[in-house]
Amino acid sequence: MIEFDHVTKRYKSNIGLNDVSIKIDEGDFVFLVGPSGAGKSTFVKLILRELDADRGTITVKGKNVTKMSAREVPKLRRNIGIVFQDFRLLPKKTVYENVAFAMEIIHKPRKSIKKHVPQALTMMGIADKAKKYPDELSAGEQQRVAIARAIVNRPKILIADEPTGNLDPDTAWEIMQLLNQINQLGTTIVMVTHAKDIVDKMEKRVIAIEKGRIVRDEKGMYGYKEALADTTNMFDTVAVKKRDTFRAGFRRGGRK
Amino acid sequence: MKTFFYTLKQAFIQFGRNRSMSLISIFAITCMLLILSLFFIMFINVNAAAESVKGDYNSIEIFLLDETTPEQADVMVEDMKQQKGVSDAFYKTKDEAMAEFKARWGDNGYLLDGLADNPLPNSVVVMISDLEQADALAAHAEEYEGIEDVKYYKSTVDKLLKTTKFIQISAIILMIFLIIVSIIVVSNTIKLTVFNRSEEISIMKYVGATNWFIRGPFLIEGILIGVISAIIALAITHLLYGQIVDIIGDQVYQMLSTPMVPVGFLIYNFAWIFLALGVSIGSCGSIISMRKFLNA
Numbered sequence: 001m002i003e004f005d006h007v008t009k010r011y012k013s014n015i016g017l018n019d020v021s022i023k024i025d026e027g028d029f030v031f032l033v034g035p036s037g038a039g040k041s042t043f044v045k046l047i048l049r050e051l052d053a054d055r056g057t058i059t060v061k062g063k064n065v066t067k068m069s070a071r072e073v074p075k076l077r078r079n080i081g082i083v084f085q086d087f088r089l090l091p092k093k094t095v096y097e098n099v100a101f102a103m104e105i106i107h108k109p110r111k112s113i114k115k116h117v118p119q120a121l122t123m124m125g126i127a128d129k130a131k132k133y134p135d136e137l138s139a140g141e142q143q144r145v146a147i148a149r150a151i152v153n154r155p156k157i158l159i160a161d162e163p164t165g166n167l168d169p170d171t172a173w174e175i176m177q178l179l180n181q182i183n184q185l186g187t188t189i190v191m192v193t194h195a196k197d198i199v200d201k202m203e204k205r206v207i208a209i210e211k212g213r214i215v216r217d218e219k220g221m222y223g224y225k226e227a228l229a230d231t232t233n234m235f236d237t238v239a240v241k242k243r244d245t246f247r248a249g250f251r252r253g254g255r256k
Numbered sequence: 257m258k259t260f261f262y263t264l265k266q267a268f269i270q271f272g273r274n275r276s277m278s279l280i281s282i283f284a285i286t287c288m289l290l291i292l293s294l295f296f297i298m299f300i301n302v303n304a305a306a307e308s309v310k311g312d313y314n315s316i317e318i319f320l321l322d323e324t325t326p327e328q329a330d331v332m333v334e335d336m337k338q339q340k341g342v343s344d345a346f347y348k349t350k351d352e353a354m355a356e357f358k359a360r361w362g363d364n365g366y367l368l369d370g371l372a373d374n375p376l377p378n379s380v381v382v383m384i385s386d387l388e389q390a391d392a393l394a395a396h397a398e399e400y401e402g403i404e405d406v407k408y409y410k411s412t413v414d415k416l417l418k419t420t421k422f423i424q425i426s427a428i429i430l431m432i433f434l435i436i437v438s439i440i441v442v443s444n445t446i447k448l449t450v451f452n453r454s455e456e457i458s459i460m461k462y463v464g465a466t467n468w469f470i471r472g473p474f475l476i477e478g479i480l481i482g483v484i485s486a487i488i489a490l491a492i493t494h495l496l497y498g499q500i501v502d503i504i505g506d507q508v509y510q511m512l513s514t515p516m517v518p519v520g521f522l523i524y525n526f527a528w529i530f531l532a533l534g535v536s537i538g539s540c541g542s543i544i545s546m547r548k549f550l551n552a
Binding site for chain 2: 070076082101102104105
């Protein structure tokens with residue numbers, strides 16, 4: 001389903017990914033773990049063609065993503081659902097509209113929207129919240145809406161970027177159950193996470209990335225002694241980035 | 257079709273949400289267009305005046321001695337007609353010259369009736385089609401026998417050509433400059449809407465909306481700003497130019513003996529120019545402001 005073949009991506013000052021080769025099969029559920037700045041985000045962005053690889057080939061659903069023209073990128077993304085740590089719902093749209101939006105913008109017929117949006121909401125257990133606005137919902141409910149939006153177009157692949165990062169453990173676990181359910185229906189899931197408890201409990205394939213290289217790829221455990229990043233509320237992605245840079249700098253300084 | 261309506265609706269919603277900024281840029285672009293139209297008006301009128309003045313000066317007049325016979329003059333006419341750059345040549349008697357002179361004096365023409373003898377000479381008038389050839393033709397005319405003088409207003413025509421060329425070039429430079437400024441103004445306004453909706457746009461991109469689909473509403477928004485500005489500028493120009501022609505049109509006619517370009521003609525032509533400018537300024541502005549955003 002997703003295949004990296006000797007992929008390298010460099011940034012101006014540091015390495016994103018260094019000669020990474022990996023294969024994720026259809027129906028897999030994969031955890032992507034590792035310290036901040038190790039290359040997890042780069043990995044995800046390369047799958048979505050938000051970034052171009054410097055070297056190597058990336059294949060998604062049988063298509064060579066690296067050679068894809070800009071015009072084909074939207075088609076690629078229609079096959080990939082994505083869920084973020086900070087939900088990214090549109091505050092001025094209702095729950096229903098937020099999910100329908102994903103179908104509208106790729107020109108799905110109204111009939112199909114009316115059928116599939118309630119289905120997705122029901123599957124996520126929030127059918128009764130359809131007319132509410134995001135800020136009237138709890139964090140867990142908001143993430144369910146985000147997942148409903150990600151799956152409403154029935155993508156073959158679902159990428160979840162720290163989906164439980166803003167949630168308390170109980171809610172996080174509920175979300176994991178939903179993702180598991182989606183996976184059992186045949187969707188390949190790639191989840192970036194720092195949540196040790198969840199990874200250990202799920203017993204799925206774990207890919208660990210450090211300094212742009214895959215250092216471990218095995219079934220089961222998170223592998224690090226404790227969660228590498230805290231999962232306190234970091235709604236602001238800028239804040240998260242600042243935190244990451246700060247830590248990276250701190251670590252580098254510490255090593256000298 | 258559904259997409260088109262979606263795009264249109266979004267554009268109007270954005271325009272409304274971003275009202276103050278949209279109005280400011282409409283104001284700015286209207287001002288640009290007005291300055292532009294001021295220059296256009298100057299340019300067109302100077303051009304028209306130049307053309308009509310040029311008409312007076314694109315001829316060489318060969319004044320003949322009184323003893324020169326009409327037959328000799330005919331030889332000159334035929335010879336001149338053979339020359340390069342000559343559109344026509346004809347013989348003008350002193351009576352014809354006097355009649356023309358009187359006509360030019362208009363109501364005061366009767367004053368000339370007091371002259372006992374017609375002091376004007378007979379002449380051969382050579383109409384020049386190519387002003388570049390004028391010098392050579394004048395020199396050629398000097399060689400005829402039985403002539404008194406050759407009159408050609410070279411320096412006047414040269415000055416006229418230089419002036420019109422200067423105005424032409426400065427108008428074009430100013431126009432380009434103003435258009436660039438307008439595009440920047442629009443692109444900044446649109447950028448504001450883009451920022452306001454960056455969340456929505458990033459989601460659209462993740463879900464797989466095409467770039468043109470995302471761009472559509474912003475493009476229409478830009479065009480809307482451009483077209484509204486064009487219409488306002490056009491209305492103001494119409495009003496002001498109408499007033500100007502009313503007030504100083506007659507004086508201008510008396511001074512330059514050429515009329516100002518009529519309002520209707522001017523506005524009709526401006527309408528197309530302004531609309532084209534508005535649409536292109538608007539669309540360029542929005543495409544520029546979106547470019548960086550859609551590249552990722």
